[in-house]
Each structure stands twice: as structure tokens, then as C-alpha cells.
């Protein structure tokens with residue numbers, strides 16, 4: 079038995095949280111270590127019997143906390159195991175437990191939380207006290223992750239998290255993800271007897287002085303996602319750039335040298351995407367309003383991204399004219415439309431409300447992107463990686479969506495398939511060139527391979543939907 083007051087492993091255990099199945103996680107962590115278990119008997123339960131731990135490790139001490147708790151010394155060498163509450167709490171940690179959280183968080187110990195970092199709520203942490211949540215270095219989830227695990231601001235509590243599903247959830251309780259089965263049901267084969275007209279003519283309204291790149295990348299991504307014909311509408315200054323960088327596309331130059339300013343006729347286009355690198359000039363704001371009204375009047379499928387969204391946010395009366403459009407905001411862009419949000423949960427819910435109210439489809443882009451439909455349903459996209467956190471990645475997504483809408487995919491098919499393939503191309507790029515050095519152009523480079531792999535999977539598992547209606 080360790081006679082000193084420092085232990086290699088300090089376990090905070092709540093008897094109501096403990097089940098035998100936790101042994102498989104905890105026992106390997108305490109084997110051959112001097113350990114102390116602070117046992118909290120909430121609701122005055124009978125003392126939990128941990129003799130099976132004591133039998134395996136005679137260097138373990140179990141101290142039941144009944145009233146006064148003398149805090150242990152937590153050093154850089156201590157391993158702290160938080161097995162207090164998992165995701166079971168409905169209210170913030172308070173009193174002694176809040177003090178435990180503060181003690182752990184102010185130490186330099188390595189912290190492993192089991193189930194969840196105690197204090198964190200599974201979904202909405204708006205009313206939580208963030209200072210009273212244990213900050214783990216590692217979390218071992220004992221059931222499939224709830225929504226909170228996919229929010230950026232919760233990562234400092236969760237640390238690196240892994241799933242050991244000893245209490246698997248029911249299907250209906252799982253966070254909804256777009257599955258590969260779903261996207262291979264969406265993807266359509268190219269017809270042997272087809273021509274460029276079969277796959278739609280798209281219009282990309284993008285770029286300004288200094289941001290030809292955003293337009294170029296969106297255009298390349300469209301071309302590498304099966305679009306039949308592509309016209310780029312861009313200011314005069316970028317003409318030569320696009321004629322060289324994407325010779326497959328036609329370039330329709332704006333009369334303005336440096337920004338989008340012209341009233342466009344969208345007749346004949348199967349879809350329009352507007353926004354990447356557009357800039358925020360007054361002329362562009364006027365031209366965009368006209369474009370939105372025209373697409374609404376003609377029923378032209380519309381995708382709005384980047385500065386298209388930033389401009390739109392200044393004209394809320396136009397929200398009723400974007401019914402059926404696809405919007406692709408990142409967190410800052412969506413907040414220009416829905417107002418400042420204190421956390422990701424609120425942002426998601428307000429984005430859902432916006433989608434319902436104005437009957438739009440939203441891809442709320444982030445490390446895990448949410449695809450949201452006007453009926454309020456949403457799915458998380460499973461593909462993609464941190465190598466995609468680089469300028470231009472979102473422009474690539476816009477190009478993909480334009481290609482899919484031009485080919486006749488519905489908005490819902492488009493947001494699910496488009497977001498999935500975008501992330502898949504990013505994953506293939508990361509595999510080949512690594513996450514540090516990859517750029518948005520690498521995502522474009524790997525788009526053909528991503529489409530090829532997905533098509534082959536579709537062919538293998540569902541005959542590529544040969545009996546469904548082909549494109550157009």
C-alpha cells in the first residue's frame with residue numbers, strides 16, 4: 079500500500095455512474111499503479127464494492143467521500159480518471175463537484191474522462207457553467223457520440239475522444255450522418271448516348287480584382303464534377319486568368335473592370351452559383367439583388383456562397399426571394415444572416431429555423447458540416463479532414479454544387495452528395511500529400527478519383543441505379 083499522499087492514478091468515481099462494464103476501461107489504467115479512488119456515494123447509496131479492484135492491485139486505496147473532501151495532490155505525473163457523471167447531468171456541476179472540476183482543471187495532470195467530461199451536457203450547453211466542466215485530455219465515450227461532440231467549442235473539454243460503445247444507443251437516438259449507402263443511391267451514371275447538353279449549362283458569377291482564385295477554383299471543381307457546359311461571369315480584369323486556368327469554361331466578362339456589376343440574363347442556364355471572391359462593392363450588391371430576383375422569377379436553381387451571402391445579409395427583404403436556393407455559409411457567414419450566436423448549438427438551431435422559414439437548403443460548413451433541409455431535418459457530413467482548413471476549400475464546394483444542380487440533381491441530393499464528395503476528395507488528397515501541405519487545388523485534383531471511387535461503389539452495390547431515371 080502506498081503510504082505517501084501522492085498517487086500515480088487518482089480516480090473520481092460516482093457509485094451511481096459505475097457499472098461492471100466500466101472495469102474493462104478502468105482496470106488497465108490502474109494495473110500496477112498506486113491509485114486512490116475517491117468514491118462519491120450520491121443519493122446515500124450503499125458503499126460500492128470495489129474489492130475486485132483491490133484484489134488485483136494491492137496498491138489501491140478506496141476512500142469514500144461522505145462529507146469533508148480533502149483534495150489530493152495532482153501533479154504533472156498524475157493520471158486523473160474522471161468517472162463521475164458521463165453525459166447524465168441535467169444541470170451544471172455545483173458545490174463539491176464544481177470544486178473537483180476546478181481542482182482538476184487547474185492541475186497539469188493528464189485527465190481521462192469516461193463516458194464524457196463530467197459537467198458537459200450532450201447537446202445544448204447554453205445554460206451550462208463552462209468553468210465547471212472537467213477538461214479532459216482524452217475521453218472514452220461509452221456510447222455513440224451525441225451532438226455536443228461535433229461542436230468546436232466543446233473540444234477543449236473532450237480532448238481526443240474515442241468510442242468504446244459498451245452501451246450502444248438505439249438507431250433513432252444516433253446523431254444523423256449522411257451514409258455512403260445514401261450517396262450511392264443518389265449518384266447517377268453518365269449515359270452512353272449523351273452529350274454536353276445532357277449535363278447542363280451552369281453559370282458561375284464569381285471573382286473580383288485580387289480574388290480570381292476563388293472563381294478559378296469553383297470553376298475547376300465544377301468542371302471536374304461532370305458539368306456539361308460552364309460559363310464564368312467575372313470582371314474584365316480576370317478574363318485572361320480564366321481563359322488560361324479553365325479553358326474548358328466560357329468567360330462572359332462584366333462591363334466593370336474590377337467587380338460584378340451587370341444585370342444578367344439567366345435564361346438557358348440550368349443553375350447559377352454566385353459568391354466566391356465576389357467582393358462587397360456597391361455595384362455588386364445591386365447586381366446581386368437583380369440576379370436573385372431573376373432566378374426567383376425564372377425558377378433558376380441558385381447557389382449562394384461567400385460574398386453572395388455577405389451581401390444578401392444586408393437585404394433581408396430578399397430572403398423571401400431565395401426559396402429553394404442552396405446557401406453554403408461558414409459559421410461567420412451564417413451569423414450575418416441569423417444574428418450572433420453564443421454557441422454552435424444555438425447556431426445550428428437558428429440555421430434550421432432560417433431554412434424552415436425561408437424554405438432554403440443550407441450547408442452549414444465547419445469541421446463537421448451540417449446539411450439542412452427546409453423541413454428542418456439535418457444530417458452531418460462524415461467526410462473531410464483538417465487539411466481542408468485552407469483558403470479556397472469552400473469555393474471548391476460551390477463549384478461541385480453548381481455542377482450537380484446543372485446536371486439535374488435535386489437540392490437535397492445535391493447538398494448530401496456534394497458535401498460528401500467534397501470531403502472525400504479532401505480525404506484522398508490528405509492520404510496522398512498529407513494534411514499540412516494540401517491546398518484547395520489538391521481537393522480539386524482528387525475530385526475525379528473521388529467520383530470514380532464512389533461510382534464504382536455504386537456500380538458494385540446497387541448496379542448504379544441503372545433502373546432509376548438517368549440525368550435529365
Ligand SMILES: NC(=O)C1=CN([C@@H]2O[C@H](COP(=O)(O)OP(=O)(O)OC[C@H]3O[C@@H](n4cnc5c(N)ncnc54)[C@H](OP(=O)(O)O)[C@@H]3O)[C@@H](O)[C@H]2O)[C@@H](O)CC1
Nearest residue numbers: 289290291292354355356357384385408409410444469470
Ligand atoms: N484565392 C481566393 O481568391 C480566395 C478568396 N476567398 C474569398 O474571400 C471572401 C471572403 O471570405 P472569407 O471567408 O475569407 O471571409 P469572412 O466571411 O469575413 O470570414 C472569415 C473569418 O471567419 C472566421 N471563422 C470562424 N470560424 C470559421 C470557420 N469554421 N470557417 C471559416 N471561417 C471561420 C475566421 O475568423 P478568425 O478565426 O480568423 O478570427 C475568418 O477570418 C469570399 O468571397 C471568399 O470566396 C476565400 O475563399 C479564400 C481564397
Ligand SMILES: Nc1ncnc2c1ncn2[C@@H]1O[C@H](COP(=O)(O)OP(=O)(O)O)[C@@H](O)[C@H]1O
Nearest residue numbers: 443444445462463464466467469470471472473
Ligand atoms: N477541419 C476541417 N475538417 C473538415 N472540413 C473542413 C475543415 N476545415 C474546413 N473544412 C471544410 O472546408 C471548407 C471551407 O470553406 P470556407 O470557410 O468557405 O473556405 P473559403 O472561403 O476559403 O473557400 C468547408 O467546406 C469546410 O467544411
